[in-house]
Amino acid sequence: MGERVTIRDVAARAGVSVATVSRVLAGNYPTSTASRAKVLRAVKDLDYVANAHARALAGAGRKTIAVLMFDVVSSFYANVAQGVEMEAAQRGRLTLVASTGSDPARELALVQMMREQAAEAVVLVGGVIEDDEYRERMARYAQALAAAGSRLILCGRPAPAPDVPALVVEYDNEAGAYAITSHLLGAGHRKIALIGYQPGHTTGEDRVAGYLRALADHGVPRDEAILHGIGFGQNHGYEAIMDLLKKAAGRPDFTAVFAGDDRVAAATVIALREHGLRVPEDISVVGYNDDPVAADITPGLTTVHIPAEEMGRTAVRLALAGAPRAGQERHLLGTHIVIRESVRGLRGSRGDGGS
Amino acid sequence: MGERVTIRDVAARAGVSVATVSRVLAGNYPTSTASRAKVLRAVKDLDYVANAHARALAGAGRKTIAVLMFDVVSSFYANVAQGVEMEAAQRGRLTLVASTGSDPARELALVQMMREQAAEAVVLVGGVIEDDEYRERMARYAQALAAAGSRLILCGRPAPAPDVPALVVEYDNEAGAYAITSHLLGAGHRKIALIGYQPGHTTGEDRVAGYLRALADHGVPRDEAILHGIGFGQNHGYEAIMDLLKKAAGRPDFTAVFAGDDRVAAATVIALREHGLRVPEDISVVGYNDDPVAADITPGLTTVHIPAEEMGRTAVRLALAGAPRAGQERHLLGTHIVIRESVRGLRGSRGDGGS
């Protein structure tokens, strides 16, 4: 491991002072063409790269952006991460990623590490169970981060309290659920089972709220709502639908199912099929997220597109923008439904995908 | 934006010297219980966290691991990244990710940035077009990185030259292709179309090689091989199969298709279906990667599982292990086939998923 070449070596080789080297490299200060050339030449000869740590210590250099999330592979998180990375890269920042597994202890440890790194911003992604403990924890993070000169951005999760120095970027979860439920209602469905959401979890709750609101707006009494929430994930969806079918002794008392997310929906389609029920001929199915799986399965899933990558981009854009204010800002991104083939119109009503 | 609290503040508050504070925090040096207590107390009171940059400059502190790859969302890359992150986290390291979009210029810029960061290891992921330019570029990276005390790990891509200080972690691409082709042959298929690989790209070439070898071993003449490579990706698969079908005027001259990856396979299933061909009854289809889509579609795709996450883990494990040697090491991870329902046995031969 040969000795690292430093700015001093470059200066020596170029026959100038370290200050000059620093200046031509920074490019923010007048330097003569002659010395600039000599320095550049030396840099190339020596294959010199500046030490980011030294630079950071001396109070210059770009900082890094950190993203903390449940995991790295789920399509939602992966897309947010991609958005963060792209926007950060475009602005010359490096991106640090870490997964929390939704363990508060690990999350805290990571926030501390980000303080140590003096990250310019830390982006916390994903729904949570919103309680006082959560709000207090976020407030602590935000304060600590702010004191270290960095900013906290909450992405797809609720804001803690109005006076906490955090930015929040969300997408309209409730509206998406409202829209897709309305789509189903518009196609003539009334008995719509909502399955695969996690009670208490913000994301799930918002989707339930949108579903319920749509039902109400279309005159479906609240007690006709069929709710069966048990958590996201493929297995959950499969089990949920099995439960529902069992309860109905094989003769489902619903004509459509609104799955908590697309993976749940995909599992639902499979479970239904195993029971000899066709989608969408017998039962219509919609999902949420516009996960790649939605386009890959047959029938293509009608679902709600959520702007995951855009959230990531927005998060860093906001973080790097203007002066950090004392209070907080909230940005709500839109969703839209993507119509494919998994919904059938009932009794000649409007709708898609049916005959 | 309050002034950052430094080790000096802690020392003052605890009534000891900065050296003592440093020592108790590092915990690698004897200190009296009394001062340890005072220091810890002050740290808590002040909510102090060390400055990672200063620590790095002074030659201590954990370094970071960097992963550079095409993008962050594709399931293969996401899984490798996840493996890297998990293993790094377990060893107290932070992970830096960046996407290259397979642009050599961007890749180079990122390698330079990683040198600046003094990353402990940089992991380059994904197949490439292997030519002299590539080999030379990797050699340069490896040398530069080694000179800065960090290591280059090539993950899922070929090694440059025997004397280059790089580690390589790969999976047995050729063997996987051999195995799945053999599976098809064992089920009685002889006319197997291989579609959706990118000529010149290592990953694609290896799969073709395994396919060809399996054919040869089963007595299928080379000129009966049906190769139609045009690149990975869903659209490519769709187009490829359309081409093939068109060429055969609707009456396919193959009974099975080996798709370059699972997304291509998924598109193939859809394209086939649009032509009134059922999978696996009329045509069997297999993929590669064991992407989530393989389990989500109907029929479930028989495919080759590749140890993406394990590669990521192995990469950092190796990087952090033993002393960096001059030469290079190569690690080949295994693959295995995952049997689902997309292959049908012909004429009573063995096979799965049929009748």
Add this chain to the structure above:
DNA sequence: CTGAAAGCGCTAACAC
């Protein structure tokens, strides 16, 4: 066991 002091590599006044 603890403190003083010398850097780590770079930037940014401050002189010239």
Add this chain to the structure above:
DNA sequence: GTGTTAGCGCTTTCAG
């Protein structure tokens, strides 16, 4: 324009 120099915050000899 360019050189000198004082730090940035921490670790680590080197003395006590």
